[in-house]
Amino acid sequence: MTSKGLKNRAISFLSILALASTLIPTASVHANTDTNPVILLDANSSATSVSPLLFGANSRYYFDGRGMYDPVNKEVYPDFYDSYNDAGIKAMRYPGGTVANLFKWQRAVGNGNGTNPDSGLSQVHGMDQSVMSVNFNLDEALKFTENTGTELTYMYGMGNGDPTDAANLVQYLNGTDTNNPYVQLRISNGHPAPYNITYFEIGNETGPGPQMYWLNGIPSGTDYRDAYVNGSVVNFTKQTVVLKADWSFMKQGAYKSTGVAGQEVYAPYGPPTAGTDTLYVAGAPWTRVTSFAGYGPSDQVYQIDYNTGRITFGDGMNGQIPPAGATVTITYSAFKYGYKDYYTAMKNVDPTIKVISNIADNEAIAAFRNANVPYDGMTTHPYWGFGVTSNANLTDYYAGTMGQVNVTVGWVSSLQQRLKNEPLSGGIVFPSEYGLTAKLNGYPHYLLGLGDALYIGKTLMKYMQMGIPIAEKHSLIDTWFQEDNLGIGNMAIFNNNNTPGSPYNFTPNVSAEMFKLLTNMTGTTALNAPAIVNMPTYAFSGGNNATYNQNSLNSVATKDADGNLYLLVLNEAPATDYTSTINIANYEPGSTATVWKLGEGIALDQYNLPGEAPTVVNEESTISVPGNTFTYTFPAHTMTAIKLSGTVSKPAYIGTAHYKLDETSGSTASDSSGNNNTAVISSNGGNVTWESNGKVNGALHLAPSGTNAFGDYYISIPNFFDPGATNFTIAAWVKLDQPSGPGSNQTIFAQEGASGRSILYRDVNTGKLNSYLGGVTTTSNGTIPVGTWTHVALVKNGGTIQLYINGALDKTASVTTETSTGKFRVGAHKAPSATSANWNGSIDDIQLSQKALASAQISNMYDGTIYYSMNENVGSAVASDNSGNNNTVSLLTSGGSASFDINGKEGSALRLSGSYGDYYLSVPNFFDPASTDFTVAAWVKLDQASAAGSNQTIFAQEGSGGRSILYRDVNTGTLKSFLGGVNTTSTGTIPIGTWTHVALVKSGSTIKLYINGVFDTTAATVTAESAAGNFRLGAHKSPSSNNSNWNGLIDEVYLAKKAFSDAQIQNLYH
Incomplete structure (x- = not known):
């Protein structure tokens, strides 16, 4: 974490909180007397899946993983395991952000089979280029995340990396070919099975400032985003040389010779392109030679290895030793590879991984588009208030920061929407660092206390409703109240108190309790956003003596496969409790519910003291629930979670199903109509994968495995109507990657069973939309092109069927449909074969109705x-x-x-x-x-x-x-x-x-x-x-x-x- 790219945000924050410095006591808490709020939610709805990886943290390798690792016993401290597991962290970033931009992974794994001579070498700090020892190395981080059931995400240091090295890392982590030397190295280091790491960031916070590295050498007029995407020639003039594991000379002016034989130095961003290098000792150029043989003790010569960039000097007999204290610099050109090369090399090892760009602005999106380079997504670091110190009173500061959640989440939402509309993007938005960073005068521990935890909770509630697949708060752990050159410190989930063996060596800050609440009291599927009628607001003072009003209540509802319903309500009002009516449609709850609360009766700045038992913790209780409508009083500045156990009930009319396909993982697709017709994904003989760049948000992609164009891979929808006994409508958006072989039609909708028919399919020879209902082929006039989203629909009304393409009626035919009660298939024939192939491409927004929809309704589905x-x-x-x-x-x-x-x-x-x-x-x-x-x-x-x-x-x-x-x-x-x-x-x-x-x-x-x-x-x-x-x-x-x-x-x-x-x-x- 650094202040790069955050100055404008800090200025905006100051404008909100430029308040008088007089501290005003927090007002006493009181209950509202206005019309009570009503929270409305529908248990039948399904908006998006909730990824457990939302509850992640940014970890750093240095200083023993900031104190979690015991260098004596060579293990993570057992009591940190306990604290970590108690909080329920589900994702951990390694080896970190800025500090790891020059991290070399092979130095951070073992040398079990003697093939990794760099094992144990020091790392180079990404900010000040100082020497960093590594005790909490990659093998230890992988062991820790495996033992805790955590997903490790990897930030690859692009500052001194290359695509081949990155591909070798993927082999070490995920490879299965036991003939590969890096798979053999992993096995020899004690882990035969692959780790199956999914997320890889390419660099951290690349951009103007201290994290440009080789990009400082790109030609004048070249945009750094273009160079990041495509790679670039770089040029450096009289740049200091460095040692393999010590780049501190970059900040000290220049490397100075030790005056001894055997010195080996490197061009920092090499290896240089052959013939472009000139080495200078004490400002004088020396001569490049291919061998020291024949040169005398005073000959000023050097050798360079153009594969590794290693530079060597003579031994004082054959070639001169650079005099002690003489500066050594080098002028050179090199070609540095870009994201596209990393993407290709890493995906060639494991196509299932996600390779994420760390630059996430419009210019970067344009750079990918202009170069026609695919990318899985982008990381973003939506901090608020970096470098800001506020003089506001406590209540106004708290209110101002809570209001800024909408701004930081807005940045993430804006990026999410832009990527969904980019064909080359996989659509993943990954906040790999985030948090509140603005300080408050007089309250040095605020970022460890309740107010910060509520800020984090509100942010994660927003991410849940948005369907963000993964997020990692900064940071996992810091040393108690210690700051360094990476940021302001003092904002971690845990603090290391440097008292090994004491009962409370690791303090869970209040944000750890927030994570505990969220991971225990959140389901796997988010409902449609609850509606809050009679929304209360609260006022606070901002800059220029202005008064601002903000909504008091925030709510997210989720459910799980066992029928449990979870309601999160954050009452962010500083001093008002709200008695609210909760109305749950389509749900029959049990007689009691479990309640967790964090914040009631606690001061906004209260935190858990180091070395003592935590005092700011979740409160658990049980309440009576008289039915699906009940009241509850939500305390001021408190996160409340209510878990109800019961049964989701279907409304009276269940003749529809709607699959938005906006999930990001799993083997089921939710029915957002509220009728619980959950679809099941089968992947036998092919690949059915989630993709984020569908027609509208996400989609499912079907593709063959191997040479066969058919198999039992499809979306299975439960039968809820008989085509022979009722009118109906079936519709979807489809995009074909490529047609199957000649004579092989590609199925969109079909029904199982003896009399089940191909309801909609594409004729491979003509490209037209066909139906085989009634055992008669009905053929459209229009076609379904390759590579373009097309909306298709079939309406059966009595003895007539209608085919629609892109919202317009295309064909009408008289048909007698057969009776069938088999399940419906999307993307596959009931008996896939060489002549009845699967769909090969994407499918989105599937809708089925036990009604014959009108032309206007089909048009509405389209546009x-x-x-x-x-x-x-x-x-x-x-x-x-x-x-x-x-x-x-x-x-x-x-x-x-x-x-x-x-x-x-x-x-x-x-x-x-x-x-x-x-x-x-x-x-x-x-x-x-x-x-x-x-x-x-x-x-x-x-x-x-x-x-x-x-x-x-x-x-x-x-x-x-x-x-x-x-x-x-x-x-x-x-x-x-x-x-x-x-x-x-x-x-x-x-x-x-x-x-x-x-x-x-x-x-x-x-x-x-x-x-x-x-x-x-x-x-x-x-x-x-x-x-x-x-x-x-x-x-x-x-x-x-x-x-x-x-x-x-x-x-x-x-x-x-x-x-x-x-x-x-x-x-x-x-």
Whole structure:
């Protein structure tokens, strides 16, 4: 960890917390007296899987793994094992971040068979290039993670590495070929089985500053991201030479000769390209020779090995010894390999590993795109407040930091959305370091205490709901209150007290208790985000005497395969308890529930003292549960976890199944319809793997294994309707990698059983979509191309079937479907063969319904939603459509200002400034308000109201029939719509300076307005006008002094060609 890349974040943090230095006592805790919050959740829903690897930590190898390793007995201290296991850490990064950028792995493993002469050599510190001994070496780290059931993730030091060495590391860790020398080395070191390490980062925090290494030598005008991706020639002039295991001369000016024979030195970023090197001793060039034979004691000559970069001198008889104290430098060129070379070399050893880029900005994404280089994902280090010391009072500091979780999570969310839209990316976003770093004057231990733990808990709750596959908090362990040149220290999960043998040599900081709560009280599947009605807020003071309001409650709900339901609620309000109603749909709980709490009655800065029994710990209790609706009081500044045991119940109508396929691992696919029709993945004879760059978020990829194009690899869906007895619809997004052999059709949907048919498949000869329902082939007019996402659907209505391609009706035929009760297969025929092959490519967003859906509903599946997260970089001129429907749009800036601002509701947001003009976001028309039901929704925050009589526009439509769909009445502050030429007016208002969620739903001739997720008012007889114009976000179709632009922020914008339900609006709000 260093301050690289974090200065702008620190400045923003200071602007929030530049408060008076007078300390104000925390207010006494009291219960709320306003309308009680209501937390709504649906046990049948399934949003994403929760990876156990979210609960990880960044470890470092140096100083005995920062004190966890006993160098005398050569083992991790047994009491650290106990503390670590108690907290439930599930992933551990090794050998670290900045400190490990020059780490050489072969020095950190044993020499069991005598083939690893570098074993035990010292490492080079990645920041100051000093000599570092290694007791907690790679073999010991692997032993520790294996013993604790932890996933080790590896950060490969690109500063002095190369792809061949990285590939050899993968062989040592994962290789199975016992003829390979590095597999043999692992076996000789006592571990015959592979370790099966998955995640490999290539470098740490590469960029301008102290972690550029060889990139400091790239040619002028070359962007370092391009060089990182592709590799580059590097040039260095009179650079100091170094010793193999000592680079401290890089910081001391230059290496100085010892004056003795046998000196071996190296070009730091070699080996040099042959013939480009000139060596200087005391500033004078010496001559390169291939042999010292024939040279005398005064001849100034040297030899260089162009394979290793080793430089040697004469022995004083054949060639001169550099005089003692003389500086030795070298001018040279070299070629350094880039990420693409590492990716190829490492994947050639083990194709299943994830090779992660450590640069994660738009320029890096462009560099990968321009070079056509695939990558599995990117790491990010979303720290908050590096280098900042605040003079705020304790309560305001705490509130300010809790508010910044939305910002840091927004950075991660923005990267996640960008990578999902990049075809070359595997879509993985990996926060391999994160945490709160801002200090508070007068509270030196805050980052070890409760407030920091709540910050970490809130961050991980957000990551759960986002489906982040892995995250590692900085740091695992530090020496008690000791800082070094890598960062501010004093923020670890555990502290080493340097008292071996004492009862409390390792102190679990409060964040360790937070990890313990989360790992014990979280399921494997996240439900749809709970909706919180009557959301309470709390106020705190920020910079410039401003007052800010933040939501008090945060909630995530998860479940496991045993029917247990887990509700996490963080009440971050500093001083108010909230008695809340919990309403769980589709669940029958038992009579009691287990409750864990962390924080109740504890001061925000309270921490566990070194050498003493911990006092800030989880409290466990049992409560009575009268049914699926009950009340609970959530204490102030406390994380509460409630575990209910019971049964998930299905709603009355169970005739649908929807598989978003956004999981990242496992052998099942969740049914997000809430009907629990869980699909099972079979991989016999082929490969079915999760991928993150699907049509919408994740997808499943099917591929043959070996030369056969068929096998029992597919997605198995339980039968919940008989095609011969009911109407039905089946639909999915598909993308074909390559067709099968001639005459072999590729299956999309099929049914098992004697009378099960191929419901949808692609004819390999024509590329057309076919169905064999009724024993008759129905063939489309259109085709399914190779390499392109295509939406396909079949609707059976009575004796008619309809084929749809990309939302449009393509073919109609009369068919008598057979009765069959077999399971459905996605991606495989019921009896795969050479003529009935499997799908070879990706499948996403599978939907089945026991209804014949209308053409408009099929069209909605294809392109019925636009979603702008607004998580664009500051300075961007476009907003990406995160729905997967590719409605990317540009900002218009005439007459005012339209830009992206990092202070959004979730990450960044659109900021509009001015009075009125043609500055707005132009959204393409994709529905006519008169002919379809629709929903529009967004988060808005008004900086200031316009002049009297001038309404401020949120949504409007262009064209003669276009109306102001949503706007704020400047005189009353109410939300209004002018659809149908009639004003529909809310009873609630949109305040200035506060985030407010607004939505309009049109269903038939009824208009509904919603504020903050709650239905507000309706107009039952509105006839919306027909209009084909584009939509405007933030501006009227004809801006004027009476119809001004929005003046403030807009975030999380949804438009859908369907009328959302109350529950769906509540989900958008939450």
